[in-house]
Amino acid sequence: MSIIDPNNIPPHHLHRVLLSAVAPRPIAFASTIDSMGKANLSPFSCFNVFGVNPSTLIFSPSRSGRTNELKDTYHNVKEVPEVVINIVTYSMVEQMNLASTEFPRGVNEFFKSGFTPLPSEKIKPFRVKESPVQIECKVRQVIETGDGPGAANLIICEVLLIHVNDKVFDKTGMIDTRKLDLVGRMGADYYVRASGRALFTLEKPSGKFAIGVDSLPENIRMSSVLTGNDLGRLGSLQSAPTAPEIERFLTSPVFRTITTKNSGNIEKITEEAHKLAHAMISNNELKEAILLLLATSSLDVRDL
Ligand SMILES: Cc1cc2nc3c(=O)[nH]c(=O)nc-3n(C[C@H](O)[C@H](O)[C@H](O)COP(=O)(O)O)c2cc1C
Incomplete structure (x- = not known):
């Protein structure tokens, strides 16, 4: 085994090591607006769900590792603390990737990437029509973990409303993973497609005891x-x-x-x-x- 000390390698190398190892990561396709009402849409794979009481999603538009600049999404949620987190399926990957282009502030990535904006019910940012699950959230807290290049900014969100396309439900009214065709982000340019043979099931341990x-x-x-x-x-x-x-x-x-x-x-x-x-x-x-x-x-x- 090699030992990597995070304090002794350049940040871009550390970024590569950690993002390759901590994977696959789900992708939050975050739709926000600025105080002038201009829309923004960007993907973030530093993202997950952390609880349901209150329902808590966290994603991180971090500071640029190259320029240390803050991302438009960060500025937007500071101005208007609302976000729609749209989940990303395989049929959306190319346009989603295009939306990650670092366009100047104020450029509407809905138009650049060709996704369809849909009005939300409880908040101002738009939903992505093409996404089968669109989650309207209010931003409860923003935690800046540092002020240097690559520092994370944790956007802590509470879910207000979840829109689910009926096509992805099973007969019992639950989301059927096999119908979603989700993608996850791996290290470098790798992604994973969560469908077909990539999916497998594992029963939870049945009781409170196991022989070990x-x-x-x-x-x-x-x-x-x-x-x-x-x-x-x-x-x-x-x-x-x-x-x-x-x-x-x-x-x-x-x-x-x-x-x-x-x-x-x-x-x-x-x-x-x-x-x-x-x-x-x-x-x-x-x-x-x-x-x-x-x-x-x-x-x-x-x-x-
Ligand atoms: C699949 C994918 C996942 C990404 N995940 C992140 C992330 O977790 N954090 C981050 O800061 N940038 C991430 N990026 C890069 C941002 O999407 C990119 O910097 C984008 O231009 C930011 O947009 P904004 O400045 O409009 O907020 C990711 C890009 C892609 C394609």
């Missing part, structure tokens, strides 16, 4: 066949097989086949059992997999 990886015997934890994900799934079981269950499994056809085939060779038996357990885990057969593994690790050369 630490309860597995060392030869299972140190297996060269089982992966960290395999161990994670075994460790999330709510109970381990009992000694009589393991004892019974020793006489099962599947276990007998492995031991007979590799007669007496404990390394080969272990390797084959771990390979089979790995396949069983991928197949959601967790109970069988842990029985096979524990039965194998209970074997003593004398038993063979």
Whole structure:
């Protein structure tokens, strides 16, 4: 591992390291207006949701790393503390990228990028018609983290109203991630498209108890066949097989086949059992997999 001390590298290098590592980031396509009512639209990936009571979104138009200048979005929310945060889908990326051009203050990026401004209901800045989720917010607080190049300015927003295109709802009235086709920002010029094979599900741990990886015997934890994900799934079981269950499994056809085939060779038996357990885990057969593994690790050369 290399060690990077943020105090010993140039800020542009640090920016690259952190933004590559802390990714993918969602994109806030922020629509604001200045005190003269001039519209502005810019993307910010230093953005996330931090709570729902009160509902809190934070994004950061930071000071320019090159010129130390403050961004128009920052000036606008100081003048008019309101913003519409529009989410960005794959079909919007090219125009969104165009809107990030550092046009002079007062230039309307809705027109430059070709997006359609829609009036909001509770605040003055416009919504982006093409975005399937448009969030009207009031700005509660602005925190400047520094005054040098690259310093963040945290715009802390409270949600007033959320507009959702009906097309992205599922049958239960919840937003269906598969219908959104969101994009996230990675390091350098990389983005990620959150759709198709890129999406996967992971069930939340079911109860208040899990046996934990630490309860597995060392030869299972140190297996060269089982992966960290395999161990994670075994460790999330709510109970381990009992000694009589393991004892019974020793006489099962599947276990007998492995031991007979590799007669007496404990390394080969272990390797084959771990390979089979790995396949069983991928197949959601967790109970069988842990029985096979524990039965194998209970074997003593004398038993063979
Ligand atoms: C996808 C994307 C994400 C961006 N994220 C940020 C960010 O989090 N903070 C930032 O200061 N600039 C970010 N930028 C650059 C700004 O969008 C750019 O500086 C823009 O011109 C600022 O506009 P404004 O001066 O009108 O506010 C991002 C650009 C893109 C394309």
